[in-house]
């Protein structure tokens with residue numbers, strides 16, 4: 001379900017990052033500044049052989065430095081990503097069964113993917129991530145007052161279709177503990193954790 005949803009959302013996905021379209025009136029004070037700050041931290045990661053898993057439209061892939069490969073299951077997402085991040089190579093594939101040899105990368109980066117995995121998927125993903133890369137960097141949303149840390153959300157697209165999506169949001173220190181790593185950056189909206 002989540003795969004079909006993102007394929008359908010590919011051409012309007014960046015509206016979420018940019019506060020356009022359906023997100024035009026969404027109340028997110030300080031969002032642009034927080035996103036720009038996060039992008040700066042991503043650009044500040046030392047250049048490395050990096051695999052961006054579930055790279056989507058390449059919105060964050062753009063900022064990764066070094067020899068960068070983006071992977072996603074969605075052809076529509078990969079088409080946008082190739083336009084937005086021409087410095088990277090892109091591969092269609094499954095994040096839970098990565099089509100790479102052991103130790104192929106220095107770093108596996110992933111933004112807004114780990115948060116959509118339930119327990120079994122999380123364990124499969126972490127095993128795959130650690131098989132192909134020495135370091136793992138995960139980006140997600142910070143838990144704020146009153147929010148449910150995990151929930152099924154109803155998402156709507158511009159064509160009126162409705163989708164059910166599982167989503168977690170994180171207390172930064174708890175995410176770091178879950179991954180056995182450390183918080184690299186947190187602000188009002190975003191957290192980025194690095195783990196071995």
Ligand SMILES: C[S@@+](CC[C@H](N)C(=O)[O-])C[C@H]1O[C@@H](n2cnc3c(N)ncnc32)[C@H](O)[C@@H]1O
Nearest residue numbers: 006054055056072073074077093094095111112
């Ligand atoms: C919320 S988007 C995140 C996109 C991008 N990383 C970002 O932060 O803007 C989640 C992405 O995960 C991809 N995805 C979902 N399940 C996947 C899987 N099993 N293998 C590869 N990609 C997957 C979707 O196609 C979508 O592009």
